[in-house]
Structures are given as C-alpha cells and as structure tokens.
Amino acid sequence: MKKNIIKAYILKEFKELVRSRLILMVYLMPSMVMLLFGFGIKMDVSHARIIILDNDQSKFSLELASKFEHTKYFNTKYLHISENEALELIKQAKTDALLIIPASFEKNLLKGQKSELGVFVDTSFPVRGTTIESYIQGTIISAAQQISKTIGIKQTGLILINNRNLFNQALRDEDAIIPGLLGLVLLIAPAILTALLIVKEKEKGTIFNFYASPLRKSEFLLAKLFPAFLLHSVNIFIVLIWALYVFNVPFRGSFFLYWSTSELYILISTLIGMLISIITNRQIVAIVLTIILTLIPGFLYSGMLMPISSMDGASQIEAHIFPIMYYTHIMYDTFLIGQGLASDKIILYLAILIMYIFLLFGIGVNLLKKELKS
C-alpha cells in the first residue's frame, strides 16, 4: 500500500544526492584514498640512511663497510667527523643510523681480540628504528662470518633458517595492505555520506515532513539508506579494479564471495552513519563523530598494521566489537589465501556480519523518533 510513498522518498533522496554534486565525491574519495595509501605506505624499510665513521681505514674495515653499500636497505655515506658531530647529525634528523668502526679494528681482529662496533639508531620512529637496528646487526654478523673465514676461524654447527612466507611470498607491501585498505575505504566513505542525511533534516526542520507522513520508521530508514547503498555498491567494483590491475594483488578466492561480503559490509557502513545521524542533533557533531568513530578503529583493527591475534586483552575485545575485523579477515582470505567457504571461520564471520545489519537496523529504528519531543 505504501509502496508508492517509499518509492517517492527513494527518488527524492536519490535526486538530492545527485543534485548536490556529491556523486563526484562518492566516487572520487575511495579511489583517491586507495591510490594514495596503496602507493604511499611502505612498511618494510629500504634506503635507510646510515653514516659510517671508519676510524680504522683498513682492509677489513672497508670490507665490513662495503657490505652496507650494495643493498637496497641502506644509503651509505662515509664521513670523517668526530663522534659528537655525527650524533649531532642524528639529532637534526639528517641520518637514521650511525656505525662507528674503532681505530684498532683490524689490529684487534688479527690478534684475536674482540673489538667493539658502535651502532646508534634513531628510534623516534619505533618500528623503523628497531627494524633498522636488526638489519644492521644482520649485515655486520654476515660480514663478520666472512671476515673470520678469511682469517681462519672455523664455524661448526650452524643452524640455517629455511623460511617459507605463506600467502605473500615476495613480502610485497601492496599485498599486505590493500585488502585491509578496502575495509577502511568502504567503511569511511559510505558512513560519511549517510551521517548527515537525517541530522540535516533535523537542523533544517524538514524532518516534520516525515513526522506527518504515513511512513513507518523502518520504511523511512530504508528509503534513506537505499540510494547511498546503491551509489556505493559501484565502488566495490572500482576498488577491485584498482587492487587487481594497478596494485597487482593476487585474487585467489571466489569473486562471488568478495562481492556479496562487500555488499553486506557497505550496508553496515551506511547503517553506522545512519545511526550517528539519528543520535546527533547538529551536523558538525555528526561529521566529527563519524570521522572519529570510523577512521581510528578502521586503521587499528583492519589487520593492516598489526594482527588481531597479537593484540592485548582490551584491544582484542574492542577489535571484536567493530565489524571491520570480520570483513578484512574475509578480504585477506579472498585475495591472498583462497579458502573461501571451506573454512568454518569465514562462515562464522559472514554470519556475524549479517547479524550486525539486523542489530544496527534494530537500534536505529528504536532510537529514531517520529514525534516532537515534549
């Protein structure tokens, strides 16, 4: 009976979205974020700047220093300055690390005495700092093994590490980041679009049209959600094209699983925005709240930065509250692993995502008011 009213409402919302030139934003934002972050985020360390102070200038010290030259990990620079001047350079952020070879390096080596190498690392960027430190140690140790071979110290009982990198053999940054990025992009963009839809009407007073209309609360929400959901559904394919053809991420799972999960997820994102729109009464509050509630948990719990399994107790629980964790788990599977519905965990996570939709929609219908507050 009320089909026509719902249809009219949907049409009205649709026209409003298109007319306000938002359509450009709807498609520009996700792609822009994908390209920026996909090209930009580099988790592994390469071209770390290291300054080598070679106070010995001997055959062995040069051999050690040259080990740092021919890798992509370091950009080496030799300087003849004092230790304090070099530390000053770290202070000014002109270099990431400092290696000091003592003056008696070769002499001690030949005598069989231990000589001490000084390594200084700038760890104001903690991850980078510790990674650089371990790279330097690794490089020095492998150089030392070679040097000790030439001076005739025998090594026995070596343990070789044979590591297999599952799912992402080449350890490409893109493979590790893009699936998580999808979860972030498809969370923020739809949420920010719907966050204003209802609060805008409240501020302007046009919400009274709805109070007076025969539409039920759930029908009103559906009519508001539908256009935003439809517009963003196209983004599912756009971001997939970026992922596959620009970033060359492998796709090992089923397309159907990717598509249906993403549709569910976009519905959740629009519902989150809608919920914020229902509980706030000013547009600016809605915007700030949406950014705070989506951007940070999005980054934290997407699995891009750290695996959920290694989080602390409290963060672990928080991660399970936000839907992004379940979505990105399925995304990492469809892109890199390819177990699909054969895994029980994925079926469970899908069920949880569906549950979210009903839960959020139910909360929204309950909190939405259809009369003037007294």
Added chain:
Amino acid sequence: MKTFFVVFTKEIFSFMHSFMLVLVVLYSFTIDVYIAGSGIQLKPKNVVVGYVDNSGSGISEKILSHLHKPEFLPPKAFLSQKALSDAIFNKEVIVGIIFDSDFEKSYREGKNTTLNLLLDSTAASQSLTTLSYLQNIILSFEKLNIPIQIKSHKLFNQNADNHTFMGLSELLSVVTMLAIILTAIVFVKEKEDGTWDIMLLMPVDPKIIILAKSFSQVFIVMVGVVLSLGFVTFGAFDTPMNGSFWTFILLTFLYALSTAGIGLFVAAVSKSIMQVAQLSIIIIMPLIFLSGSWTPIYAMHPFFQYLSLISPLRYYIEGSESLFYRGTSFVDMLPYLSGVAIIGLIVYWLGFRKIGKLF
C-alpha cells in the same frame, strides 16, 4: 578591536552552547588520543608461535625458551604439520616452527642443520621483524666464533616506545581535522542560513568578522591541545619533553592558523555542510598521509615527496618530533617554524580573500 572581541566571544559561546559538540571535541582530544596511543603497537608483540617438534630433544626446547614475553606468547605445540598450517590459515598463529626429526642429531654432530619456518606474511612487517628476531635468537644460540661485538644504542626513544609516538601523531591529526572542520562549518552554517551575505553587507569591516570567527576556532583547538598534552601526553603516557614547551605551543598556533586557512578555503567553495564534510575528508586524508607520520617522507614515491613539501603538517610533525624526542633548540627549530608559517600565511590569505567576496 571591540568588534573583534564581540564576534570572538559570540563564537565561543555558541560553541559552548552545544553540549554534544563540546563533548565530542573533548573526546577527540583526550580519549581518542589515548586509545590510539595505547592500542597501536607496530613492533611485534604477543606474536603467536606454534611449533611441531619431531626431534623430541633438548635443543628445540632451548630454542623455544628464548621466545618469551613481551614479543612472543608462550609457543603452542601442534601434533602435525597439517594442524599447524591449518591454524596459520585461520590466522590463529602467525609463525610456525618445524623441527625435523634429525634436527638434534646433525646439530650434535656439528653438521649444518635447517630449521623450517612458516610465516603468515599477510602481515608483512610483522613477519619480517619476527624473522629477524628469530635469526638473532638462533645466532646467539649457535656456537659462533666471531671476534666482533656490537654495541647498539637506541637514541631519543630508548624503549622504542610506541605509545608516545602514536599518541603524538594522533593528537596532530586531531588538530588538523578539527581546525579545518570547525572553521569551515562556522562559515558554511551562516551561508546555509543566508546570514553570511548580510554579514558582508553590514557596515562592520568584514575582514574583522572573518578574523574573529576563525581565531575563535583556533582558540578552541589550542585549548584542546593544552588539555590533551596535560592529561594524555604528559599525564597518562608520561612522554618526556626534551625541548621547550612554549616553542611547541607557538608551532601549534602557527599550524592551527594554517589549517584554519584551509578551513576558510573549504568554506568558500562549498555551499552546504554535506559538501564541507566530503571536501574536508578529501583534504585531510592526503594531508595526514603526506605528513610523514605513517611512513617517513624519503621512503615515499618521489612524486609524493615533492607533494609533501607543500603540506604544512609535514613541518609540524617533524618539528614536534624533534622537540619531543630530540630536544632540538629554538634556532634549529626555525626551519620548521618558518615552513609552517609561510604555508599557513599563504593558505590563510587565499581562503581569507575567497570567503570575503560577496559574489
């Protein structure tokens, strides 16, 4: 001057008037910064290790005993390689170690042996770092005979503590977001209501109104920064401040001014709050991204490196990091200060001119 203060206080009052807005702003400056600072741990921590031990020997146990907290959770034993790889596929285990049955024997005989590792490399940075941790553990275990000792020093953030770092960059992002959005909305609200044209037509100098309106929002942000520093950065995280506090405040003020300029610009080109929301996100995300808080500038694509030169947040973050961790002196801070100031003035002037025009 009087007009300035009247408009200024009016804006402050209308901000305080919305209880929820005050609450949300307070939340973003305190709890939000706290969550980001305490939640994000980028170095390997609590890495879940699983192992299959076919050698049944003391050596494997000795190696495993080196994997301890805080980097690793106690290793879980698996009965077969199949069970282990299933657990990795379900992301319950990140690193799997397999000891072959002849592992111990060949080690005792002084032959070279291999240790098999399975790494979940969807978390590329975690698995790389875990690998190098393991290499170091095994190196210390081998009977290596190297005449070299490495003495390693971590400078500026000795414990390589993530809290303070992530908390700080989150604070800077919040400043960016709020300064842009708050300023833009103060103006667009009037535009939407149609009162902005009237403002410009009034006998009061519109320049003063624009200045007062934007400065009131800068003031709100500055108060938020001070609160955040007091409660979260110095209170909860106990971040050491190696440089001068007032230099940081000056830097923040210049930065807030330049982002308010961006806000003015956004306000000038958008007609509704919806457009402000979308435009600010499009501006904020690259701004934060190009600032070097996620990834160091020189490790970026060269194109982005050039682009980042015009991001005021870049100078702000580099400056703040230097102040907090390296204790850089005021003179060495001048490049950062002038970087923020110059970009800020240009952007502010552009936005100022654009919003002040009637048509």
